[in-house]
Amino acid sequence: MRIIHTSDWHIGQRLYSKERQEEHQFFFDFLLSKISELEIDALLVSGDIFDVAYPSNSSEEIYYNFLTKLIKTNCRTIIITGGNHDSISTLNAPQKILQHLNIYIFGGLESELSRHLIHFRKDNEDCVVAAIPFLREKDLIKSVPGQTYEARQDSIRNELINLYQSVYQISEEKYNKSIKIFMGHFHTDGSLLSESEREIHFGNLGVVNAGKLPKADYWALGHIHKPQIIAGNEFIRYSGSPIPLSFSERADKKSVVLINIEDGKLNTQNIEIPAYRLLKRIKGSFKEVGNELEKIKIETHNSMPWLEIVISEEEIDAQQISDFKEYLENLKNCEVLKYKFESTNTKTLDQPIPEKLEDISADDLFNYFASKKGIALNNEIISAYKEIVQQILTEKKENA
Numbered sequence: 001m002r003i004i005h006t007s008d009w010h011i012g013q014r015l016y017s018k019e020r021q022e023e024h025q026f027f028f029d030f031l032l033s034k035i036s037e038l039e040i041d042a043l044l045v046s047g048d049i050f051d052v053a054y055p056s057n058s059s060e061e062i063y064y065n066f067l068t069k070l071i072k073t074n075c076r077t078i079i080i081t082g083g084n085h086d087s088i089s090t091l092n093a094p095q096k097i098l099q100h101l102n103i104y105i106f107g108g109l110e111s112e113l114s115r116h117l118i119h120f121r122k123d124n125e126d127c128v129v130a131a132i133p134f135l136r137e138k139d140l141i142k143s144v145p146g147q148t149y150e151a152r153q154d155s156i157r158n159e160l161i162n163l164y165q166s167v168y169q170i171s172e173e174k175y176n177k178s179i180k181i182f183m184g185h186f187h188t189d190g191s192l193l194s195e196s197e198r199e200i201h202f203g204n205l206g207v208v209n210a211g212k213l214p215k216a217d218y219w220a221l222g223h224i225h226k227p228q229i230i231a232g233n234e235f236i237r238y239s240g241s242p243i244p245l246s247f248s249e250r251a252d253k254k255s256v257v258l259i260n261i262e263d264g265k266l267n268t269q270n271i272e273i274p275a276y277r278l279l280k281r282i283k284g285s286f287k288e289v290g291n292e293l294e295k296i297k298i299e300t301h302n303s304m305p306w307l308e309i310v311i312s313e314e315e316i317d318a319q320q321i322s323d324f325k326e327y328l329e330n331l332k333n334c335e336v337l338k339y340k341f342e343s344t345n346t347k348t349l350d351q352p353i354p355e356k357l358e359d360i361s362a363d364d365l366f367n368y369f370a371s372k373k374g375i376a377l378n379n380e381i382i383s384a385y386k387e388i389v390q391q392i393l394t395e396k397k398e399n400a
Ligand SMILES: [Mn+2]
Pocket: 008, 010, 048, 083, 085, 197, 223, 224, 225
């Protein structure tokens, strides 16, 4: 039996203002060809299907087109769970009808844990998947008045482990001979982050200790965008996102994980996804950046290379800036998505402020102003900030 594990598609994501549709389409075509070629029996997607709670029509079209092509392959079991970016109701809307096509969707936590277990077999191989989506605070704990932020985080972490233990228990009772694969969308200790996991990670709050997870045969994890194994164990894995979601992921080799089950034994293998587009960061003087830009060639799939640039000079005048902008507009071999100027003479320039508000996340902006005003961020402030953001997001949802 062969299974593919992927996650963090983030359909509809934009890099600065640029649409990623071509890149997603390229990935889905690649995935479909691998599924046919390798005769894949099951596909697991561990959360963050869409980038936003209310995806655009074109994002939904990409998703449903993919599923439509997928059910024409021999892949008989398709399991999709929600991530922190997904709205439970958006993902669950087609749940009932899609299960007739062997597409199992779990946008959020079901009222009965046993519903999350999907059992399937092929020839002599027998597998059960615990399809657990991203768990929200309300899924895990009741609010206790007067509880400190740390105490609350502690109980969230403990209850998450307890919930997984309970699911494991049920899987042992119902399917004790089956291979057990567990899905999850959370942050484990020791994982390497990039700049695109939309979350504040102060210290170790909200991080799950991988050593405490039940001993499943394989952990198909999502949330972290860099593909990686956890605690040196190839059976606890983040597949990573299929496309780079920020310039910090430009050098990642994106991949999906192939899980091979033979005679009740597992082995895993990365399948590398070819890069659709070159992403590059350049930093230097006007001259150095100009020289680097000249060298860039359109190579992969005729797609325009995208760049992020930092110009670093001792002093920069208005004329130089306007000449540079004009130069960028006339580039034919690549497109500069983002540029900023930095002075090497720290006395003359303040820390550069991002020019456009939409280019900076709420968390980064919060951090920026805190540091600007000299406010030390303790857990109480962070907790209050998070509550406010949560409230705004909920109101936004209700008004949508
Ligand atoms: Mn994600």
